[in-house]
Amino acid sequence: MIETPPLREALIQAGIALLAEGGPAALTLRQAALRAGVSHAAPAHHFSGLPGLLTAIAARAFDTFAQTLQTARDGAGDDPRARLHGICQGYLTFAATHAGLFHLMFTAPEVDRRDPALDPAAALSYQILQQACRPFATHPDDRLEVSVWSMVHGYAALGFCTPAPPRPMAKPPKFSDLLDELLRS
Amino acid sequence: MIETPPLREALIQAGIALLAEGGPAALTLRQAALRAGVSHAAPAHHFSGLPGLLTAIAARAFDTFAQTLQTARDGAGDDPRARLHGICQGYLTFAATHAGLFHLMFTAPEVDRRDPALDPAAALSYQILQQACRPFATHPDDRLEVSVWSMVHGYAALGFCTPAPPRPMAKPPKFSDLLDELLRS
DNA sequence: AGATCAGCTTGACACTGTCAACCTGCCGCG
DNA sequence: CGCGGCAGGTTGACAGTGTCAAGCTGATCT
Numbered sequence: 001m002i003e004t005p006p007l008r009e010a011l012i013q014a015g016i017a018l019l020a021e022g023g024p025a026a027l028t029l030r031q032a033a034l035r036a037g038v039s040h041a042a043p044a045h046h047f048s049g050l051p052g053l054l055t056a057i058a059a060r061a062f063d064t065f066a067q068t069l070q071t072a073r074d075g076a077g078d079d080p081r082a083r084l085h086g087i088c089q090g091y092l093t094f095a096a097t098h099a100g101l102f103h104l105m106f107t108a109p110e111v112d113r114r115d116p117a118l119d120p121a122a123a124l125s126y127q128i129l130q131q132a133c134r135p136f137a138t139h140p141d142d143r144l145e146v147s148v149w150s151m152v153h154g155y156a157a158l159g160f161c162t163p164a165p166p167r168p169m170a171k172p173p174k175f176s177d178l179l180d181e182l183l184r185s
Numbered sequence: 186m187i188e189t190p191p192l193r194e195a196l197i198q199a200g201i202a203l204l205a206e207g208g209p210a211a212l213t214l215r216q217a218a219l220r221a222g223v224s225h226a227a228p229a230h231h232f233s234g235l236p237g238l239l240t241a242i243a244a245r246a247f248d249t250f251a252q253t254l255q256t257a258r259d260g261a262g263d264d265p266r267a268r269l270h271g272i273c274q275g276y277l278t279f280a281a282t283h284a285g286l287f288h289l290m291f292t293a294p295e296v297d298r299r300d301p302a303l304d305p306a307a308a309l310s311y312q313i314l315q316q317a318c319r320p321f322a323t324h325p326d327d328r329l330e331v332s333v334w335s336m337v338h339g340y341a342a343l344g345f346c347t348p349a350p351p352r353p354m355a356k357p358p359k360f361s362d363l364l365d366e367l368l369r370s
Numbered sequence: 371a372g373a374t375c376a377g378c379t380t381g382a383c384a385c386t387g388t389c390a391a392c393c394t395g396c397c398g399c400g
Numbered sequence: 401c402g403c404g405g406c407a408g409g410t411t412g413a414c415a416g417t418g419t420c421a422a423g424c425t426g427a428t429c430t
Contacts, residue, residue, distance in 0.1 A: 005376095005377080007377085007378090023294060024294050025294070025295075028416085028417065028418085029417080029418065029419090030416080030417065030418080038377095038378070038379090039378065039379050039380075040379095040380095040417095040418090041378080041379070041380080041381095041418095041419080041420085042377080042378055042379080044418095044419075044420085045376075045377055045378070046377090049418070049419070050417090050418065050419095103292065103294065106342065106343070107288065107292040107342065109208060109209050109210070109288065110210075113351075114352075119352060122351070122352065122353065123352065123353050126351070126353040126354075127353075143358040143362075143363070144366075146340075146345065146354070146357065146358055146363060147336060147363045147366060147367065149339065149343065150335075150336045150337075150338075150339035150340040150343060150345070150363065151332060151335045151336040151339055152335075152339065153335075153339035153342060153343055154334065154335035154336055154337065154338035154339030154340070154342065155331075155335040155339070157291065157292065157338060157339065157342050158291070158334065158335060158338055160331065160335070166298075166307070166311075167299075167304060167307065167308065168307070168308050168311040168312075169311075169331070172331065173328040173331055177328075178328070178331060178332045178335065181329075181332060181367075182332065182366075182367055190407095190408080192408080192409090213385085213386065213387085214386080214387065214388090215385080215386070215387080223409070223410090224409070224410050224411075225386095225387090225410095225411095226387095226388085226389085226409080226410070226411080226412095227408080227409060227410080229387095229388075229389085230407075230408055230409070231408090234387070234388070235386090235387065235388095
């Protein structure tokens with residue numbers, strides 16, 4: 001099952017660790033190479049420069065993201081509403097605990113988001129949310145999942161789910177309340 | 186009225202131009218200094234390093250952002266629903282046409298978002314949206330503006346409003362439809 | 371056995387942010 | 401009036417970065 005060169009995997013893991021420890025600024029090619037025990041130019045044989053490494057890490061992040069959504073859904077019971085709430089909670093928890101990966105997945109400008117390597121896990125994530133929204137559709141060509149995804153993503157990106165909400169907001173409302181309000185339409 | 190040193194203003198304008206032309210990677214201290222016609226170390230006398238310049242540009246971006254929302258609202262007539270739609274459309278248009286500034290305002294990790302320089306315009310932006318949401322509140326302590334802001338921001342950040350939507354989506358739904366759906370609750 | 375080549379190293383280059391030292395003209399004050 | 405201080409600009413240097421070119425090396429295939 002190990003088809004990918006071991007160094008490539010080691011560099012991805014080193015990059016994830018650097019990102020978690022020192023934020024996006026600490027994730028450099030040379031540091032990743034140093035942590036993997038190779039010379040500074042070795043990564044060039046496995047990634048197309050820094051953007052390549054970041055994109056590979058983003059792809060890996062989408063994998064664990066989809067898995068997080070899946071387990072959050074499965075752990076929320078059988079009620080459709082509870083399942084959708086669980087998925088959104090998983091989304092917010094992932095964004096808060098893996099802020100670096102989250103930033104890489106969605107907003108880091110160096111990542112090539114058209115890379116096919118992102119496709120499988122990204123599509124799976126979308127399908128998980130889409131499927132959970134289906135019981136709430138009012139008519140067949142409903143696009144409720146876009147509303148939910150936009151809202152939960154905006155809620156996470158704006159920082160409502162972190163300990164430091166934007167300044168105009170002393171106490172941000174809980175996302176679950178917003179979701180219930182949206183589903184009541 | 187000109188209380189700020191002229192070079193500071195020139196550097197901010199140069200930075201905005203660099204950002205618009207070459208994206209976030211092109212916005213460097215040295216290039217901004219070069220374009221302003223000063224030496225590479227001159228910016229240090231007006232900003233606390235690169236994060237300082239980026240934060241100042243973000244503050245400037247919030248100014249024009251608030252102004253954009255305001256004119257979008259005023260140009261949408263008197264109907265509360267039309268006004269809210271106009272504001273959201275202004276939000277999405279700003280995000281699409283000033284992607285660099287938008288990224289700086291909300292997601293660039295180098296920007297110090299607790300800088301008080303961001304406060305006035307950011308608070309004004311929030312108040313504009315909050316005020317436009319008030320007619321739709323069902324009970325006094327409603328937080329509808331958080332729902333709307335999260336949704337429109339997520340919609341913009343996920344790229345639905347750009348010519349290249351995320352891959353699972355061939356034809357993203359129009360945001361105005363999502364907003365109507367939310368308001369129907 | 372010998373050619374091939376992926377994978378890694380070394381070395382160099384341009385570019386970046388940042389710091390220290392220095393210059394310079396202006397402004398306030400003795 | 402003279403002069404000290406200093407905001408604001410310069411030059412020069414340094415470490416760190418991404419990226420490229422050249423070379424080495426060991427396994428693999430013919």
